[in-house]
Amino acid sequence: MWDFFETIRHRHSVRHYRSDLPVSREQLHAILEVACTAPSAGDLQSYRIAVATTPAQRQALRAASGDQAFLTEAPVCLVFCTDGERAAARYGQRGADLYALQDATIAASYAQLAAVAAGLATTWVGEFDETQARAALDIPSSLRPIALIALGTAAETPQETPRRPLKDIMLGDGLTL
Numbered sequence: 229m230w231d232f233f234e235t236i237r238h239r240h241s242v243r244h245y246r247s248d249l250p251v252s253r254e255q256l257h258a259i260l261e262v263a264c265t266a267p268s269a270g271d272l273q274s275y276r277i278a279v280a281t282t283p284a285q286r287q288a289l290r291a292a293s294g295d296q297a298f299l300t301e302a303p304v305c306l307v308f309c310t311d312g313e314r315a316a317a318r319y320g321q322r323g324a325d326l327y328a329l330q331d332a333t334i335a336a337s338y339a340q341l342a343a344v345a346a347g348l349a350t351t352w353v354g355e356f357d358e359t360q361a362r363a364a365l366d367i368p369s370s371l372r373p374i375a376l377i378a379l380g381t382a383a384e385t386p387q388e389t390p391r392r393p394l395k396d397i398m399l400g401d402g403l404t405l
């Protein structure tokens with residue numbers, strides 16, 4: 229087990245996976261439990277998560293995402309969906325448009341980090357056809373799939389990616405770094 233900062237440092241997008249090494253039910257359960265600890269607007273958790281494990285489901289997600297091949301290498305793909313109606317019931321349009329998206333996004337981020345802490349690898353896939361992804365997993369039309377998270381054991385050592393300097397990110401001059 230890594231501490232939090234090591235986990236953050238070790239998270240890189242992985243685009244080759246060991247197809248022969250499954251994700252255990254225990255690992256998957258632990259990752260999903262962590263995802264659900266994420267903060268959410270009004271504690272409503274306005275998202276749903278579909279789990280693609282069969283070759284047919286993963287092949288359909290690969291096709292939906294412009295043939296990103298690692299989606300069929302990784303044994304699991306988590307599909308995070310917003311539940312706009314759930315957020316709208318309390319927060320109206322802002323809930324549907326913004327809070328549900330933020331809730332689902334934070335939960336997906338937590339899942340990524342939990343996977344790394346469990347010794348697994350992930351890649352966030354945002355480039356996909358929503359209609360095809362919905363069809364792949366029978367996702368109801370009231371939900372919007374917003375992120376695919378490929379999940380499995382890395383078969384490559386990923387490259388470290390650069391980040392913009394903090395000074396380019398920070399707004400204003402209140403913080404001297």
Ligand SMILES: Cc1cc2nc3c(=O)[nH]c(=O)nc-3n(C[C@H](O)[C@H](O)[C@H](O)COP(=O)(O)O)c2cc1C
Pocket residue numbers: 239240241242243296351352353354355356386387388389
């Ligand atoms: C919203 C979003 C969409 C992304 N879509 C894709 C994608 O479709 N395919 C892919 O290979 N990586 C995708 N990525 C992963 C990014 O390319 C990656 O996180 C970024 O290059 C930084 O690299 P790192 O994850 O290794 O730190 C996406 C990441 C985010 C947050």
